[in-house]
Each structure stands twice: as C-alpha cells, then as structure tokens.
Amino acid sequence: MKISYYPGCTLKTKAKNLEVSALACLDALGIEYEELPRWNCCGAVYSLADDDLIHMIAPVRDLIRVREQGHDTVLTLCSMCYNTLARANELMKNDEEKRNTINMFMDEEPDYAGEVRVVHFLDYLRDDYGWDKVKEKVTVPLAGMKTAPYYGCTLLRPGDVAIDPPDHPTVFQECMETLGAEVVNFPMSTQCCGTYQVLGNPDAALKISYDILRDATGRGAEALVLTCPLCDYNLGRRQDEMMTRYDFSTEVPLFYFTQLMALALGVPAEKCHFELNREISEGFLKAKNLLVKASA
Amino acid sequence: MPINISSRNSDDRLKSKVHEISGEQFQKCYQCGTCSGSCPMTEHLNVFPRRVMALLQLGDKDALAECNTPWVCASCHVCMVRCPRGIDIPRVMEALRQLKLRENVNQIEPSQIDKKEIEKLPQIALVSGFRKFTS
Numbered sequence: 456m457k458i459s460y461y462p463g464c465t466l467k468t469k470a471k472n473l474e475v476s477a478l479a480c481l482d483a484l485g486i487e488y489e490e491l492p493r494w495n496c497c498g499a500v501y502s503l504a505d506d507d508l509i510h511m512i513a514p515v516r517d518l519i520r521v522r523e524q525g526h527d528t529v530l531t532l533c534s535m536c537y538n539t540l541a542r543a544n545e546l547m548k549n550d551e552e553k554r555n556t557i558n559m560f561m562d563e564e565p566d567y568a569g570e571v572r573v574v575h576f577l578d579y580l581r582d583d584y585g586w587d588k589v590k591e592k593v594t595v596p597l598a599g600m601k602t603a604p605y606y607g608c609t610l611l612r613p614g615d616v617a618i619d620p621p622d623h624p625t626v627f628q629e630c631m632e633t634l635g636a637e638v639v640n641f642p643m644s645t646q647c648c649g650t651y652q653v654l655g656n657p658d659a660a661l662k663i664s665y666d667i668l669r670d671a672t673g674r675g676a677e678a679l680v681l682t683c684p685l686c687d688y689n690l691g692r693r694q695d696e697m698m699t700r701y702d703f704s705t706e707v708p709l710f711y712f713t714q715l716m717a718l719a720l721g722v723p724a725e726k727c728h729f730e731l732n733r734e735i736s737e738g739f740l741k742a743k744n745l746l747v748k749a750s751a
Numbered sequence: 752m753p754i755n756i757s758s759r760n761s762d763d764r765l766k767s768k769v770h771e772i773s774g775e776q777f778q779k780c781y782q783c784g785t786c787s788g789s790c791p792m793t794e795h796l797n798v799f800p801r802r803v804m805a806l807l808q809l810g811d812k813d814a815l816a817e818c819n820t821p822w823v824c825a826s827c828h829v830c831m832v833r834c835p836r837g838i839d840i841p842r843v844m845e846a847l848r849q850l851k852l853r854e855n856v857n858q859i860e861p862s863q864i865d866k867k868e869i870e871k872l873p874q875i876a877l878v879s880g881f882r883k884f885t886s
Binding site: 463464465468470471498499500502503504505506507509533535536608612613614621622645646647649650651652653654655656658659660661663683685687688692714 | 771772773774788791792794796821823825826827828829831832833839842843844845846849858861864872873874875876877878879880881882883884
C-alpha cells in the first residue's frame with residue numbers, strides 16, 4: 456500500500472543528500488510513496504507551552520493533507536519533522552479539549568483526530584518492511600566500515616513518540632548491521648548535539664558536539680551515521696571550528712543513513728550526493744572501495 | 752549558596768503563571784537531582800535544573816531571573832524521560848522562557864546574525880532557534 460512522504464524544508468535545500476538518497480532507497484526497496492501535495496513547514500519544534508495552540512496548526516494541516524491524499528501513513532526522514540508531526544498527532548488523538556479548539560479554529564479544514572500514523576524511515580523499515588527483506592536487497596555490503604549510529608534526541612524523546620526505548624535504543628544499530636557495516640556503540644549516541652543552541656549559545660553546542668565526536672572516535676568509530684540535518688550541521692559543518700578551539704585534529708566523516716543504505720542497495724553513488732557532505736566523507740568511501748563497487 | 756526563604760520574596764503569581772503555561776506540577780519535584788545528573792548542558796549552566804525547580808517551588812523570582820538555565824536548555828528531554836516524579840521539565844523551562852519573551856524581549860536578534868551564517872544554517876536551526884529565542 457502506498458504511503459505519503461513528508462520532506463520538510465531542509466531536505467529541499469540544505470540536505471538534498473538526505474532526500475535524494477532516501478528516495479533512491481525507497482525505489483530500490485520497492486516501497487511505493489507519494490510526496491504530500493501542498494505540505495508546509497512543520498514548525499521544527501513542538502510547542503511546549505500549554506496555552507500555545509497556534510503552533511499546532513502547521514503540523515496538523517500536514518496531517519490533514521495525508522488523509523486527503525487517501526493514505527493512512529506518513530513517512531518522515533528528518534528527525535525534527537518526525538518529532539513535531541508525531542507529537543502533534545498524539546495531541547490530536549488524546550486531548551479532546553485541545554483537539555476541539557484546533558478543529559474549530561481551522562474551520563476551513565475537515566476535522567482531524569489523529570487518524571494518520573506518523574513514522575520515521577527507520578521504524579518503518581523495522582516494523583512494516585522488515586530487516587530481513589532489506590538484507591535480501593543488499594548488493595554491496597558495507598564491509599569493513601566501523602560506523603557509529605548517532606540517534607540524537609528527537610527520535611527517542613519524549614517516550615510517547617520514541618521509535619525505540621529512549622535509554623536503550625537498538626533500531627539504528629540493527630539498520631547498520633543489516634547493511635553489513637560494523638557498529639560501534641558509544642554512550643553519547645543518544646545525547647543532544649545542542650540543536651537550536653547553535654543560535655543561542657553556539658559555544659555550548661560546539662562543546663557537546665565535540666564531546667560526542669570524541670566519544671565515538673575514542674571507541675573506534677571511523678564515521679558517524681545520522682538522521683537529522685541539524686545534527687549534521689553541529690557535528691559536521693562545525694568541525695572546522697572544533698579544530699581551532701579544541702584538541703581535535705582528525706576530521707570525522709559523517710553520512711546520512713540513507714546515503715549508506717543507498718550504496719549498500721547498489722544505487723549509483725551520484726544519487727547519494729556525497730559532494731554535499733564534508734569533503735573527507737567521499738574520500739573515506741573511496742578508501743573503503745565502496746564508491747567504485749557501487750558505480751560499477 | 753544559602754536560599755533565603757521568606758513569604759516576602761515568594762512570588763505566588765510567578766508560580767501560578769509557570770504552572771499555567773507549562774501545565775506541569777513542579778511542586779511534585781522532590782529534589783533528587785536526576786535532571787541535573789542527566790543534563791548535557793550542565794557545564795554551561797550557572798544554575799542546575801534541580802535548583803531551578805527548588806527556586807520555582809519557593810517562588811524566588813529574583814534568583815530565577817539570574818538563571819541562564821532556560822536559555823541554555825536545548826529541550827532534549829533527557830531530564831523528562833528520567834524524572835521519577837514524571838515532571839516534564841522542558842515544559843517548565845519553556846514557561847520560564849515564555850514569561851520573558853511575552854514581554855517582547857528577544858533573547859537573540861535575528862537581524863544581527865551574520866548573513867553568511869544564515870546561508871549555511873539548515874532551516875530547522877533557524878526556525879527552531881527563532882521559536883525558542885524570539886518573541
């Protein structure tokens with residue numbers, strides 16, 4: 456059955472490598488999807504103020520679009536979009552008073568009560584598609600690659616929208632193992648990268664991102680695997696700043712999990728857009744002989 | 752640092768406002784400190800979340816005004832999933848932020864951000880940052 460696909464703002468601009476590679480994976484896996492028509496920004500963060508319902512309108516509108524499209528499941532790739540849409544959906548499902556207020560306010564839209572299921576690509580693969588089936592489709596196992604799957608916050612917290620137990624997640628490791636990569640577990644894999652503090656307290660965000668990278672590489676990881684464009688910014692793009700500020704001399708390659716999955720599924724490397732990652736990332740794959748095999 | 756407990760500096764209005772905006776029963780906090788032990792930002796805080804909860808219970812408006820805690824909080828929700836009293840602490844931090852932002856006081860000025868930086872930052876960083884730090 457076809458599912459809806461919600462891209463979100465960043466995937467259409469600064470994180471094209473996440474979107475293009477993910478769609479290539481969906482095609483390679485034979486998953487039928489349809490991009491939401493007229494989708495809007497989800498608001499990036501779920502409103503935490505009890506009296507602020509206006510910020511629920513954006514994500515709820517997106518969920519109504521899914522139902523209009525005739526689908527019951529919406530697939531997300533960006534962790535922050537997943538979190539915002541999933542939490543708004545839970546609110547509409549469980550809070551009658553707020554649901555009524557929101558529905559009454561949006562009188563031009565049909566009423567909504569959380570009928571749609573919001574999934575992230577990782578839990579969709581685990582629960583709906585199955586790792587076994589993914590494994591059957593792997594043609595280029597990512598052998599010899601020590602990857603550290605980094606969850607960040609929004610896939611795991613709060614508990615009611617967590618795709619896996621918040622303190623002991625395994626879904627990302629299962630994904631990388633299915634693709635044939637070696638998995639390096641590290642305690643900071645679920646710690647926050649600083650997220651929007653890159654605007655408010657850039658130094659604090661830089662320090663915890665540096666701590667995360669140091670933890671992963673200290674345990675033998677050669678590359679970090681991510682799901683979120685903001686984690687990519689904090690942990691990846693800001694490595695140049697880390698080099699001038701801290702004892703940080705070796706760059707760490709970073710990939711979106713969909714880029715590595717696409718490679719493993721035999722998608723041509725051009726469709727993974729590694730040129731948009733940190734420069735070291737493409738060279739790393741070449742050194743592992745993964746790019747050559749994929750293009751062949 | 753001692754906390755001066757007196758009904759004269761306990762602001763009941765602040766307490767009820769934070770309760771109203773957050774929807775959280777911060778009085779339930781029994782000061783175990785799990786939040787402070789879990790918070791990834793502690794090295795950048797001048798007051799740890801456990802103490803913020805205590806100051807809030809006391810309604811100590813002046814001391815709370817000095818805390819950078821709500822502004823350094825990244826809403827990562829680690830404290831919330833671990834709180835044995837089931838308090839959604841990020842919501843309490845949000846309420847403390849909102850009390851300030853609703854006075855039309857911006858914590859960051861969007862117009863002051865370097866243009867080159869804006870070109871590089873992903874949209875989710877800008878949208879979420881403006882949601883948290885501007886009125």
